[in-house]
Amino acid sequence: MxxxxxxxxxxxxxxxxxxxxxxxxxxxxxxxxxxxxxxxxIHTDQAATFDLTPVRNDIDTTADDELxxxxxxxxxxxxxxxGFVRGGELLELxxxxxxxxxxxxAADLLVRTTQPSEDxxxxxxxxxxxxxxxxxxxxxxxxxxxxxxxxxxTANAVRDYRRDVRTWLAAGTAVPEGARDCLEHLSDHETRFxxxxxxxxxxxxxxxxxxxxxxxxxxxxDHVAIELAQDELDxxx
Numbered sequence: 001m002x003x004x005x006x007x008x009x010x011x012x013x014x015x016x017x018x019x020x021x022x023x024x025x026x027x028x029x030x031x032x033x034x035x036x037x038x039x040x041x042i043h044t045d046q047a048a049t050f051d052l053t054p055v056r057n058d059i060d061t062t063a064d065d066e067l068x069x070x071x072x073x074x075x076x077x078x079x080x081x082x083g084f085v086r087g088g089e090l091l092e093l094x095x096x097x098x099x100x101x102x103x104x105x106a107a108d109l110l111v112r113t114t115q116p117s118e119d120x121x122x123x124x125x126x127x128x129x130x131x132x133x134x135x136x137x138x139x140x141x142x143x144x145x146x147x148x149x150x151x152x153x154t155a156n157a158v159r160d161y162r163r164d165v166r167t168w169l170a171a172g173t174a175v176p177e178g179a180r181d182c183l184e185h186l187s188d189h190e191t192r193f194x195x196x197x198x199x200x201x202x203x204x205x206x207x208x209x210x211x212x213x214x215x216x217x218x219x220x221x222d223h224v225a226i227e228l229a230q231d232e233l234d235x236x237x
Contacts, residue, residue, distance in 0.1 A: 004037065005087050007035070010034060011033055021047055022047030045082060051074070055071045075107070088171070090216060092213060103128070106149040117143070158190045158209070162212075176223060
């Protein structure tokens with residue numbers, strides 16, 4: 001949607017940025033009576049907080065399946081609030097978002113597993129420890145039973161990002177040569193991941209993320225990035 005990001009309170013005159021606070025409420029007096037003072041721009045991102053600390057604090061006293069259910073709920077709420085266009089600018093497909101996506105799927109698998117293996121429990125705990133810091137275990141550390149979680153999380157993250165890219169482009173952003181072909185290839189690979197139910201090598205999933213980020217850099221004007229994206233996508237064929 002298009003919104004005016006610079007707000008001015010009609011009660012006390014305080015000015016603030018909606019893009020930073022995510023609220024039309026005045027940060028000084030709390031009034032909801034405010035007006036926009038700038039042009040409307042595309043904005044899909046919200047001021048979301050992703051904090052797994054309360055869940056981590058209960059690791060020693062709570063069963064893994066209960067921890068997983070709680071972590072899944074926190075990650076889902078964060079994902080629902082996020083977008084990739086802030087104040088008219090296209091953001092990165094950041095690792096925190098991808099980690100939250102993976103945590104939702106890995107946690108769901110753990111909840112549905114009667115007797116998780118030690119590797120599965122350790123992998124979930126590694127995600128719980130670092131996902132809100134934007135870090136995930138390396139591809140080589142993904143248990144075979146959790147490959148699908150990483151693969152489908154990647155497909156969903158790329159789908160969500162492409163959706164916001166389309167919104168951003170629809171506002172009239174010029175598309176560099178070769179970028180549309182790359183976006184189509186991203187869509188093809190995302191569909192392939194989904195048809196395979198995420199069952200792809202974790203290194204391949206990471207390659208798709210890297211290609212997506214190259215495409216984004218290309219859309220922001222880095223012509224070399226378009227070539228890098230094409231090479232990365234061709235290697236996934």
